[in-house]
Amino acid sequence: MAMPADMKEESLTLDGKELTRVRKQLLAKYPSKVARKRDKQIVVNRVTPDGKVPEIQSNVRTVPGLISQRGCCYAGCKGVVLGPTRDIINITHGPVGCGFYSWLTRRNQTDPDSTPDGHNFMTYCFTTDMQDEQIIFGGEKKLRQAIQEAYDIFKPKAIAVFSTCPVGLIGDDVHSVCREMKEKLGINVFGFSCEGYKGVSQSAGHHIANNGIFTHVVGTDNTVQPGAFKINMLGEYNIGGDAFEIERLFEACGLTLISTFSGNSSIDKFANSHTADLNLIMCHRSINYVAEMMEKKFGLPWIKVNFIGAQATAKSLRKIAQYFGDEKLIARTEAVIAAELPEVEKAAAEIRPRTEGKRAMLFVGGSRAHHYQELFNELGMVTLSAGYEFAHRDDYEGRRVLPSIKVDADSRNIEELEVHPDETRYQPRIPKERAAELKSQGLQFADYEGMMPEMAQGSLIIDDISQHETEKMIAMFKPDIFCAGIKEKYVIQKHGIPMKQLHSYDYGGPYAGFKGAINFYQEIDRMVGSRVWSYLKAPWQKNPELAAKYACD
Amino acid sequence: MNTSDSVKEYAMGNFPITPTASATQNACKLCAPLGASLVFKGIRGAVPLLHGSQGCSTYIRRYLISHYKEPVDIACSNFGEQTAVFGGAVNLKLALENICRQYDPALIGIATTCLSETIGDDVPMFIKQYLAGQPEGTVPPIVHASTPSYQGSHMEGFHRAVLATVRTLATQAGGIKQNQVNLFPGMLSPADLRHSKEMVVAFGLEPMVLPDYSQTLDGGLWESYHRIPDGGTPVATIAQAGTAAASIELGHTLALANETAALLLAERFGMRAARLGFPMGIRHTDALLQTLSEISGRPVPAIYREQRGRLLDTLVDGHKHVNNIRAAVYGEEDLVAGLVGYLSEIGIHPVVCGSGGQSHHLAEVLEALVPESWRKELTVLDGADFAAIEAAVEKAKPDLIIGHSKGYAMSRRLSIPLVRVGFPIHDRMGGPRLLHIGYEGAMALFDRIANALIEQRQDGSEVGYTYM
Numbered sequence A: 001m002a003m004p005a006d007m008k009e010e011s012l013t014l015d016g017k018e019l020t021r022v023r024k025q026l027l028a029k030y031p032s033k034v035a036r037k038r039d040k041q042i043v044v045n046r047v048t049p050d051g052k053v054p055e056i057q058s059n060v061r062t063v064p065g066l067i068s069q070r071g072c073c074y075a076g077c078k079g080v081v082l083g084p085t086r087d088i089i090n091i092t093h094g095p096v097g098c099g100f101y102s103w104l105t106r107r108n109q110t111d112p113d114s115t116p117d118g119h120n121f122m123t124y125c126f127t128t129d130m131q132d133e134q135i136i137f138g139g140e141k142k143l144r145q146a147i148q149e150a151y152d153i154f155k156p157k158a159i160a161v162f163s164t165c166p167v168g169l170i171g172d173d174v175h176s177v178c179r180e181m182k183e184k185l186g187i188n189v190f191g192f193s194c195e196g197y198k199g200v201s202q203s204a205g206h207h208i209a210n211n212g213i214f215t216h217v218v219g220t221d222n223t224v225q226p227g228a229f230k231i232n233m234l235g236e237y238n239i240g241g242d243a244f245e246i247e248r249l250f251e252a253c254g255l256t257l258i259s260t261f262s263g264n265s266s267i268d269k270f271a272n273s274h275t276a277d278l279n280l281i282m283c284h285r286s287i288n289y290v291a292e293m294m295e296k297k298f299g300l301p302w303i304k305v306n307f308i309g310a311q312a313t314a315k316s317l318r319k320i321a322q323y324f325g326d327e328k329l330i331a332r333t334e335a336v337i338a339a340e341l342p343e344v345e346k347a348a349a350e351i352r353p354r355t356e357g358k359r360a361m362l363f364v365g366g367s368r369a370h371h372y373q374e375l376f377n378e379l380g381m382v383t384l385s386a387g388y389e390f391a392h393r394d395d396y397e398g399r400r401v402l403p404s405i406k407v408d409a410d411s412r413n414i415e416e417l418e419v420h421p422d423e424t425r426y427q428p429r430i431p432k433e434r435a436a437e438l439k440s441q442g443l444q445f446a447d448y449e450g451m452m453p454e455m456a457q458g459s460l461i462i463d464d465i466s467q468h469e470t471e472k473m474i475a476m477f478k479p480d481i482f483c484a485g486i487k488e489k490y491v492i493q494k495h496g497i498p499m500k501q502l503h504s505y506d507y508g509g510p511y512a513g514f515k516g517a518i519n520f521y522q523e524i525d526r527m528v529g530s531r532v533w534s535y536l537k538a539p540w541q542k543n544p545e546l547a548a549k550y551a552c553d
Numbered sequence B: 001m002n003t004s005d006s007v008k009e010y011a012m013g014n015f016p017i018t019p020t021a022s023a024t025q026n027a028c029k030l031c032a033p034l035g036a037s038l039v040f041k042g043i044r045g046a047v048p049l050l051h052g053s054q055g056c057s058t059y060i061r062r063y064l065i066s067h068y069k070e071p072v073d074i075a076c077s078n079f080g081e082q083t084a085v086f087g088g089a090v091n092l093k094l095a096l097e098n099i100c101r102q103y104d105p106a107l108i109g110i111a112t113t114c115l116s117e118t119i120g121d122d123v124p125m126f127i128k129q130y131l132a133g134q135p136e137g138t139v140p141p142i143v144h145a146s147t148p149s150y151q152g153s154h155m156e157g158f159h160r161a162v163l164a165t166v167r168t169l170a171t172q173a174g175g176i177k178q179n180q181v182n183l184f185p186g187m188l189s190p191a192d193l194r195h196s197k198e199m200v201v202a203f204g205l206e207p208m209v210l211p212d213y214s215q216t217l218d219g220g221l222w223e224s225y226h227r228i229p230d231g232g233t234p235v236a237t238i239a240q241a242g243t244a245a246a247s248i249e250l251g252h253t254l255a256l257a258n259e260t261a262a263l264l265l266a267e268r269f270g271m272r273a274a275r276l277g278f279p280m281g282i283r284h285t286d287a288l289l290q291t292l293s294e295i296s297g298r299p300v301p302a303i304y305r306e307q308r309g310r311l312l313d314t315l316v317d318g319h320k321h322v323n324n325i326r327a328a329v330y331g332e333e334d335l336v337a338g339l340v341g342y343l344s345e346i347g348i349h350p351v352v353c354g355s356g357g358q359s360h361h362l363a364e365v366l367e368a369l370v371p372e373s374w375r376k377e378l379t380v381l382d383g384a385d386f387a388a389i390e391a392a393v394e395k396a397k398p399d400l401i402i403g404h405s406k407g408y409a410m411s412r413r414l415s416i417p418l419v420r421v422g423f424p425i426h427d428r429m430g431g432p433r434l435l436h437i438g439y440e441g442a443m444a445l446f447d448r449i450a451n452a453l454i455e456q457r458q459d460g461s462e463v464g465y466t467y468m
Helices: A019-027 A032-039 A073-082 A096-101 A132-137 A140-154 A165-170 A174-185 A202-216 A242-253 A267-275 A284-298 A310-324 A327-355 A368-378 A393-397 A399-404 A432-440 A467-477 A486-494 A513-528 A544-552 B032-040 B054-068 B081-086 B089-103 B114-118 B123-132 B154-169 B190-202 B235-239 B261-269 B281-296 B302-322 B333-345 B362-369 B372-377 B386-396 B405-414 B438-460
Strands: A042-044 A088-093 A158-163 A188-192 A230-236 A256-262 A278-281 A302-304 A359-363 A382-387 A460-462 A481-484 A499-501 B008-011 B046-051 B107-112 B142-145 B177-184 B206-209 B244-250 B272-276 B326-330 B349-354 B379-382 B400-403 B418-420
Touching: A019 A032, A019 A042, A019 A460, A019 A467, A073 A088, A073 A158, A073 A188, A073 A202, A073 A256, A073 A284, A073 B054, A088 A140, A096 B032, A096 B054, A132 A165, A140 A158, A140 A174, A158 A174, A165 B081, A165 B114, A174 A188, A188 A202, A202 A284, A230 A242, A230 A284, A242 A256, A242 A310, A242 A327, A242 A513, A256 A267, A267 A284, A278 A284, A278 A310, A284 A302, A284 A393, A302 A310, A310 A327, A310 A368, A310 A513, A327 A513, A359 A368, A359 A467, A368 A382, A368 A481, A368 A513, A382 A467, A393 A399, A467 A486, A481 A486, A481 A513, A486 A499, A486 B054, A499 A513, B032 B046, B032 B054, B032 B107, B032 B142, B032 B154, B046 B054, B046 B089, B089 B107, B089 B123, B107 B123, B107 B154, B123 B142, B142 B154, B154 B235, B154 B261, B177 B190, B177 B261, B177 B281, B190 B206, B190 B281, B190 B302, B190 B438, B244 B261, B244 B281, B261 B272, B272 B281, B281 B302, B281 B333, B281 B438, B302 B438, B326 B333, B326 B386, B333 B349, B333 B362, B349 B362, B349 B372, B349 B386, B362 B379, B379 B386, B386 B405, B400 B405, B400 B438, B405 B418, B418 B438
Parallel strands: A088 A158, A158 A188, A230 A256, A230 A278, A278 A302, A359 A382, A359 A481, A382 A460, A481 A499, B046 B107, B107 B142, B177 B206, B177 B244, B244 B272, B326 B349, B326 B400, B349 B379, B400 B418
Antiparallel strands: A042 A460, B008 B379
């Protein structure tokens, strides 16, 4: 991967195509102002020997009229972070659409039997369904009634309220209604001001959700759970059962999972999560705020992990064992890895001859476009180009750039909570010396190196790729597989290129952990080997002379 | 819980009226801009543009796409916090410019979201200003439908977009073409749209179908690059709607609306507006074919007489399976009405009819469709959510539920088989290919209903008979 830092872009080619030309084609249709903006979001990867990468503009507003993959603040808050928690009743305060479209559409799985009350409200969709009258006279009364009704029918432990666009505009005080109802009902009721126009993408909603959970839930139950090696899993949303596979591995290794934010989660576990000893971050973008705040307030350190890819899974499990430093745990972890890996390697070896050298593109999420490259590597596939939908510079370039990120007006409006060490409950989990020792052994705390340092020289990184650019990329490169979400899926397949959804997994999965890796290998094998594309041209098209002959006859 | 303050439950029978609740639990309707976007997808070369925050276009795209399994590009003017305060004029102009450059569209259809509606953006004025700044002939026609989702459901958005399109484009008068007919089919499946066009063509007529997303939302693979999927009704054809011999507008409740595309054309150009129900089942398919026969002056083609014969033959053969079966039906009001009309013909008693729609014509329409002796057992809910519908279904204990995928939870909890129709269908293949209309659609639906009942009986049998 190493190459001279002064290497000129002109000399770089990607998959046989000159990158300067590729960039030019991507931007050709845009007015000059738009092209200048997009230019900063399309970067050719160059990694210096000390791991530095070029700057990429990200987390900036999408240009109106460019069809984007991005969702809104509400989607990030209600849909992504809070949606997978089964025992909170989520009420969407607004007109009917927002609640309806986020009605379990992310296909998060959950296991209601793992909490004693068996509550599961994820298959329900509650909304105040605002009408003209509420827009004109205010919707607080209707919200109050909605909370009361939800309570009367379901007797939940908690109710959360999510504001949509009109709510912020008409000035409903959602938070005071929640406080009032919390007092009245004696259960936890809290609100999120996650109106869709806030921020530049769902990322703003993640931050608002993090703030809300941290303020209203984390640390409200100090019960110390039994078990050793207590961890929280952050930024894992149990799409396609990923969390179940990860939980299986934790159990096998002898780790005690206190809480997951928020795949297969329960509000009781959030309340208790500050009693764990280590936070593991899977999706850095959506959840790093909670990890940061828990560290400041309660003293739990966090490390970045990745359970996508068999090698990455093994590495992450080893990191956890290394942190706790317990000989038995280390041995047991190694035993689990040794027991699981052969089957994965066997599957990879069987499939790899059919996938070796195939070319992938990944444009998805705030971590998946990075994580899934692991699985493609294991199949011998090359990632030509990748990018995130809603990530920030640190997710691309690593947290080392955090101090140099300029905060623009859109991000400044999202509250940064001021957090201080808790007077009674703050307790650093490991002594400074031990932390330093682990660091010297290569265990990085509170760090994420980002996607770009791990990508090949000359690969193309595109932030917030538009539909137009997606189509251009497909036309220019004709990759063997393209990964994004359902909105992009069918247009890509129309062009004869297999498209794997990495949001909902095309209703497959799990793809995490060891068993998940095998599932993914098989899925990619099926997709890149599909025969359907070979039938695209009918015999009379393949052989026009013959067709003409028939016509004459 | 029912939806909204204007919930009505019409207990035609003796069921007590359930208390109305203020919140909506599991809505049985979608939002207005979705309906409008669907209409714009039915115009050739059109790009829908939502004026508001980007989440709306993203949510609506993902929802339409997961049903149709086709590309659905919907642009957005991407409001930010500042835009929400200062208005969306600049964003709209930018969006229009960018869409024109990237897609070279034949039309841009703007639907407003809650956000731009709440702040009161004057979109018609923005469009005027934008057009004034562009050289003549360089920008495509722009249609604007006002679609705040706090007013009505996706169906209101749908009909408003049809009306806005006709109002904006259909301005050419003179030279009536006797073989041209306007068809406003309502929210039907792509398969239905194809079938309805075939019917019109079979009478030697040329249909102007609005919207016609039969190809744009149910097309084949592409051998070459398409900026916008093929298909849809050309702008020029819509522009000539005023020269048609007549308009046909489908939908029982739409037929009672005061402002529709067919009425507008009747008023503008003095042409006939035939307002019929969805052509589902025997009587309403007969009515459409008869209307087409009148307009064209031709007899009903043999192919439909044959289809009708096969349908009746099928109904005779399978009547034993469906007679006196009791069913719950939910979904858009016009779909419910169309289905109920058909069910009443084949001996299936509708006992619960639910819709999230709020035209307030549903009860009136159904009363005319259901035989008098059955009415006492029928409960009609409009402006309803699934909580209200499920409560009514639980009381009525029907043998069968007919509706879209969102009723699956109810079907599962109550152990009553669900026959999927309409939109959205996310849990089965083939939603866009479902044929509901015409004799052929009636036959397909009959087979699916009868087979669902047979399957249940067969599975429930201890012996496992292979003759049913």
